[in-house]
Amino acid sequence: MKIAFICGYPFxxxxxxxxxxxxxxxxxxxxILVLSPPKTKDCIYKNKSIPFIPLQQxxxxxxxxxxxISILHAFKPDLFYLFNFPKWPYFFEKLKIHNSSAKxxxxxxxxxxxxxxxxxxxxxxxxxxxxKLDGIATLSAESVQTWIPNCTIIPKEYPLGIDTRxxxxxxxxxxxxxxxxxxFIGTLHEKRKIITLIQGFCDFSxxxxxxxxxxxxxxxxxxKLLEEYIHKNNIQNIIKLxxxxxxxxxxxxxxxxxxxxAWVPVDLYNNSPSLxxxxxxxxxxPVIATCTDAHLKLLSQGFHFNICGDNPASLSExxxxxxxxxxxxxxxxxxxxxxxxxxxxxxxxxxIIPFINNIMHSKNNMPEQHDNPxxxxxxxxxxxxxxxxxxxxxxxxxxxxxxxxxxxxxxxxAAGKGGAERVAMELADEMTRRGHLAYIAxxxxxxxxxxxxxxxxxxxxxxxxxxxxxxNHIDPDIFFVFxxxxxxxxxxxxxxxxxxxxxxxxxxxxxxxxxxxWCSIFGKSQSMWEREVIASGATRIRLTMPxxxxxxxxxxxxxxxxxxxxxxxxxxLASPVGTSEQxxxxxxxxxxxxxxxxxTLVQAFFRLCGDFPDWDLKIIGKSLDDKKPHNRDVLHFIExxxxxxxxxxxxPTDDVYAHxxxxxxxxxxxxxxxxxxxxxxxxxxxxPSIGFADCSGTNELIRHDQNGLLASTEDRISxxxxxxxxxxxxxxxxxxxxxxxLEDSKQFDPQxxxxxxxxxxxxxxxxxxxxxxxFREQMTIDLERSMHARRMREKLMQNIEI
Numbered sequence: 056m057k058i059a060f061i062c063g064y065p066f067x068x069x070x071x072x073x074x075x076x077x078x079x080x081x082x083x084x085x086x087i088l089v090l091s092p093p094k095t096k097d098c099i100y101k102n103k104s105i106p107f108i109p110l111q112q113x114x115x116x117x118x119x120x121x122x123x124i125s126i127l128h129a130f131k132p133d134l135f136y137l138f139n140f141p142k143w144p145y146f147f148e149k150l151k152i153h154n155s156s157a158k159x160x161x162x163x164x165x166x167x168x169x170x171x172x173x174x175x176x177x178x179x180x181x182x183x184x185x186x187k188l189d190g191i192a193t194l195s196a197e198s199v200q201t202w203i204p205n206c207t208i209i210p211k212e213y214p215l216g217i218d219t220r221x222x223x224x225x226x227x228x229x230x231x232x233x234x235x236x237x238x239f240i241g242t243l244h245e246k247r248k249i250i251t252l253i254q255g256f257c258d259f260s261x262x263x264x265x266x267x268x269x270x271x272x273x274x275x276x277x278x279k280l281l282e283e284y285i286h287k288n289n290i291q292n293i294i295k296l297x298x299x300x301x302x303x304x305x306x307x308x309x310x311x312x313x314x315x316x317a318w319v320p321v322d323l324y325n326n327s328p329s330l331x332x333x334x335x336x337x338x339x340x341p342v343i344a345t346c347t348d349a350h351l352k353l354l355s356q357g358f359h360f361n362i363c364g365d366n367p368a369s370l371s372e373x374x375x376x377x378x379x380x381x382x383x384x385x386x387x388x389x390x391x392x393x394x395x396x397x398x399x400x401x402x403x404x405x406x407i408i409p410f411i412n413n414i415m416h417s418k419n420n421m422p423e424q425h426d427n428p429x430x431x432x433x434x435x436x437x438x439x440x441x442x443x444x445x446x447x448x449x450x451x452x453x454x455x456x457x458x459x460x461x462x463x464x465x466x467x468x469a470a471g472k473g474g475a476e477r478v479a480m481e482l483a484d485e486m487t488r489r490g491h492l493a494y495i496a497x498x499x500x501x502x503x504x505x506x507x508x509x510x511x512x513x514x515x516x517x518x519x520x521x522x523x524x525x526x527n528h529i530d531p532d533i534f535f536v537f538x539x540x541x542x543x544x545x546x547x548x549x550x551x552x553x554x555x556x557x558x559x560x561x562x563x564x565x566x567x568x569x570x571x572x573w574c575s576i577f578g579k580s581q582s583m584w585e586r587e588v589i590a591s592g593a594t595r596i597r598l599t600m601p602x603x604x605x606x607x608x609x610x611x612x613x614x615x616x617x618x619x620x621x622x623x624x625x626x627x628l629a630s631p632v633g634t635s636e637q638x639x640x641x642x643x644x645x646x647x648x649x650x651x652x653x654x655t656l657v658q659a660f661f662r663l664c665g666d667f668p669d670w671d672l673k674i675i676g677k678s679l680d681d682k683k684p685h686n687r688d689v690l691h692f693i694e695x696x697x698x699x700x701x702x703x704x705x706x707p708t709d710d711v712y713a714h715x716x717x718x719x720x721x722x723x724x725x726x727x728x729x730x731x732x733x734x735x736x737x738x739x740x741x742x743p744s745i746g747f748a749d750c751s752g753t754n755e756l757i758r759h760d761q762n763g764l765l766a767s768t769e770d771r772i773s774x775x776x777x778x779x780x781x782x783x784x785x786x787x788x789x790x791x792x793x794x795x796x797l798e799d800s801k802q803f804d805p806q807x808x809x810x811x812x813x814x815x816x817x818x819x820x821x822x823x824x825x826x827x828x829x830f831r832e833q834m835t836i837d838l839e840r841s842m843h844a845r846r847m848r849e850k851l852m853q854n855i856e857i
Contacts, residue, residue, distance in 0.1 A: 056086070056134065057130060057134070058085050058087045058088075058134045059088045059089075059090060059132040059135050059136070059157075060081075060089045062074060062089065062138050063138065063141070064091065064140065065093065065094050065095050066089050066098065066100070066105075067094060067098035067099060067101070068097055068098050068099075069098070069274075070242055072100075072330070073215065073216065073330065074138055075102075075105075076399055077216065079399075084408075086510040088106050088107075088132070089107045090107075091107070092110055092111070093109040093110075094107075094530075103460040103492055104458055106494070106512040108123070108514075108525065118142060121517065122516060122517060122518065125499050125516075126514060126515060127154060128154075130512075133158065134158045134411065134414075135147075135157055135158070136160050136162060137159065137162065139163045139164060139202060143161065143181075144185075147187070151187060158190075158415060159189050160192055160411070161185070162191075162192045163194075163198050165198060166202075177202070178202065181202050182203050182204060189417075190210075190211065190411075191206070191208050192407070192410060193210045193212055193213075194213065194214070194215055194327070194328050195326040195349065197325075197326035198327065213402055214328070214397050214402055215328040215329075215330055215397060216397055216399040217337055217394070217397055217399065218398065219394065219397075219398040221303070221306045222306055225310045226388045228384070232378055234267070235268075235314055236267075236268055236311070237256070237268065237270070237312065237313065237316055238270050238271075238312040238314070238316065238340075239272070239316045240273055241318065242275045243274060243277040243278050244275045244276060246320065247275075247277075248318075248320045249281060249318075250284060251367055251370075252370065253281070255367035255369070255371045256371070257290050257293055257294065259370070263375070265292060265293055267293075268292075269293065269295070269316070270297050270312070271294065271297060272298070273298075273299070306334070306338065309335070314377065315332070315338070315342045315343075316344075317329045317342055317344035317350065317360075318344075319344070319345050319347050319365070321345060321364075325349070326349055327347070328353075329349060329350060332350065336390045336391065337391065337397075339387055339391060340387075341360065341377075341386075341387065343360065343362075343373055343377060344360055345364065346363065346365075356393070357389070357393055359386045361380070458490050458492065459491040459492070459533065460529070460530075460531045461483075461532065461533055462529065463479055463494065463536075463537070464495075464496045464497070464534070464536045465480070465537045466497060466537075466538075468495065468503050469498065469500040469501050469502060469503045469515070470504070471707075472504045473504070473645075475539065475560075475562035475729075476497075476505060477504075477505050477732065478537070479537045480495060480507060482809075483507065484507050484509050484511055485805070485809045486809075487509040489809075492512070493511050494512040494514045494529065494531070495507075495512070495514060496514040496515075496516055497514070497515055498517075499515035499517050519549065519857045522549065523548075523549045523857060526550060526555065527555075530555065531555060532816075533557075533558055533819045533820045534550045535557075535558040535560070536557070536558070536559045538561065539561070539572055540572040540573060541574055541582070543586070543589050544855065545857065547559075547589050547592060547593075551852050552852075554826050556819045556826075557594060558594060558815070558819045560599075561597075561603070562599075562729055563727070564600070564603060564727055564751040566751065568582075573586065585851070587844060588844050588847045588848045590611050591844040592829075592845075595615075595816075596614055597615075597617075597618075597815060598616070598617040599618075599620065600619065600751070601755075602617075602755060603617060604617045608840060610836040610840060613832070613836070614829075619755075619756070621803050621809065622739040622800040622803035623739055624739055625712050625739055627713070628741045629716045629717075629741050629742040630719075631741070631742060631789035631792075632719075632786040632789060632790050633786065638669050638670070639667075639671070639720075639783075640672075640717065641660065641673070641719070642673050642714060642715065642720070642737075643656055643672070643673070643721075644674075644675045644676060644711060644721075644733045644736070645675065646723075646725075648685075649685045650726050651724060652726050652771070653685075654685065654688050655771050656672070657702060658692065659776040660701075660702070660779070662772070662776050663776060663780060664698070667784075672698075672703070673718065674704045674705065675714055677706070712736065712739075716740050719742075719789060720742070720745065720789065721733070721737035721743065721745070722746075723744060723746045723750075725746070725747070725750050725753060726750060727752070728750055730756075731756065734746070734763075735756065738762065739797070740797070742796065743762070743788075744763040744796065745764045745779060745782065747771065747774070748767060749768045753765075760792075761795055762796040762798075763792055766778045
């Protein structure tokens with residue numbers, strides 16, 4: 056199931072573990088996407104495996120921008136899961152307009168705290184749209200009423216959650232009375248009545264010779280005022296403000312305290328469960344808690360802790376009586392046993408998944424309703440079959456390797472079934488399968504040519520400025536670009552000046568790139584120099600053939616990886632010999648660009664078709680567009696020479712291997728290539744290929760008269776005619792070359808190729824820790840050239856306008 060989570064506050068914000076830990080559990084079982092405002096310095100959650108898309112400030116008129124709509128369309132969620140925030144109704148309405156088939160759940164974790172006119176406006180809007188929701192989940196049914204007065208949907212209540220594995224309680228601790236150490240953790244906000252807490256504790260401590268101490272952890276707008284208050288009243292020896300501390304550190308020191316104080320004002324938070332009370336108990340601490348209904352509910356469930364009012368006198372009195380209270384370690388152990396029911400995994404299994412399954416399997420969109428605000432808790436037995444377990448492929452990840460967050464840019468992914476785009480998607484798929492988080496960005500031209508098999512995050516873009524902003528907020532470990540022209544300069548600029556490492560793959564051979572594709576107004580030499588300048592800023596470069604490495608100067612070469620694309624072994628193999636009863640096929644795939652030189656293949660075949668009446672030529676790819684001169688030439692030649700029944704032009708296919716397997720010869724007539732995927736595909740099914748001897752890439756994969764044939768280029772038509780004649784006239788040669796091609800394809804085993812890819816990405820990501828390292832390394836090899844390249848790169852960036 057695909058779930059899109061909508062958060063009104065930055066994802067991973069300090070003090071919101073109920074949201075980010077909740078989503079973390081979902082990420083183990085489902086394909087998810089999180090949309091929230093950009094992360095800030097107060098976002099402490101650092102899990103790289105959570106796919107995140109930044110949203111700008113919510114605006115009623117443009118609350119769901121076009122680029123976000125495009126991302127959601129690409130993601131195709133089955134369910135939207137919204138967490139409460141004041142503008143959720145506006146967001147929800149837009150979601151339903153653009154994704155009407157997806158179900159939608161609202162999760163209300165906190166009560167509405169707004170007052171006056173603002174509160175009334177929020178409640179009116181929430182009430183107006185809530186019946187279009189498919190369900191409401193909440194920690195407290197009473198909190199639902201603060202947002203949606205007279206709500207008629209029965210909400211699903213679930214308990215507050217913690218990760219019990221993070222706590223190491225001490226159940227046999229001896230406490231030094233009255234030298235007890237108390238602890239309070241919470242947001243330092245006026246609404247929390249922290250000064251009232253301090254007043255009550257100081258009154259208690261004064262009565263006991265100032266021996267009991269209270270440490271306060273947290274931050275907020277009241278921090279400075281509290282510092283002044285503590286100093287003014289000279290109580291620094293009793294009250295200490297500890298500030299912020301990471302969750303891990305906090306959990307590790309909690310057992311060193313004697314008592315936890317769960318201080319929750321009754322008037323505002325009466326029905327809101329106290330996370331800190333649960334955490335104190337999980338850490339093995341006795342607890343004093345204010346008498347909210349939420350705390351009293353926990354007492355009714357079997358927990359043991361002391362209760363006080365939310366005023367200084369009541370707190371002081373209860374704390375004082377606590378000194379005479381016999382702290383029974385059995386009671387502490389009992390509390391710890393009970394708190395395991397609040398573990399995130401248990402809550403997810405027993406509450407959330409049954410609730411969602413019920414909604415997803417319902418035949419209509421109307422949630423269960425009631426006529427009055429008396430809520431029922433409609434539990435559903437959990438079915439393990441609805442939880443998706445981890446794929447065994449995740450076991451291939453080495454435990455000592457951290458997971459990467461990768462953004463791959465394949466600009467033309469939605470423009471057609473190109474080889475580079477396929478390689479990019481397969482790379483993203485494999486890295487996701489290995490446990491990394493992979494995004495793939497592409498120009499939003501419609502439906503993508505290749506669909507991911509794993510949880511790759513699709514990032515369509517119409518505006519490079521927005522893409523740049525998204526990259527910076529996602530903050531990947533590496534930004535890796537598949538490119539084939541001068542746009543590389545613009546793509547590099549998307550991360551220039553940041554700490555994000557930049558990597559690149561050239562999707563063609565260096566000569567063709569600089570001679571034809573780069574299109575510098577100053578010619579080939581300028582193209583080669585600009586290519587070098589940008590490449591000098593790449594932490595790792597992937598080339599498709601080892602022979603291309605020397606196209607870069609020595610100071611760049613250490614960062615170059617050169618290896619072919621993978622050849623995926625197929626269950627179905629070709630039979631190049633064929634039978635006397637069947638027509639035999641010469642196959643050409645994706646041959647419609649001028650560089651693919653299709654006209655030469657058609658002309659060579661024409662010379663042979665009279666001598667071989669049982670052979671046909673099949674061409675797979677986009678339909679020939681007669682508006683382009685090179686295509687017109689092919690179509691005209693076919694019609695003029697009566698080849699309409701011998702040359703078959705078929706459209707794109709989703710099962711290209713079936714065509715290879717049913718063919719007898721494969722021909723690639725290209726004038727130049729990078730790493731021709733079509734040759735690897737033919738090899739993987741045991742189909743012999745013919746190419747030209749001077750075609751880079753092709754001439755490194757095809758070994759003449761061993762696994763295929765290379766045609767002479769003196770007279771291309773005659774050269775190709777001669778090699779075709781050899782194979783068309785000899786089943787034995789076809790069989791011998793096809794068998795060797797299949798054997799050779801094993802050296803391009805995907806596991807080995809993707810191990811090299813993964814190593815490349817890991818090495819590239821290491822530069823994020825020290826962005827200046829790349830330049831230092833290059834200077835040790837060629838000081839003058841590397842410095843000049845750096846200066847020129849800065850000049851290029853000054854002239855880039857996105």
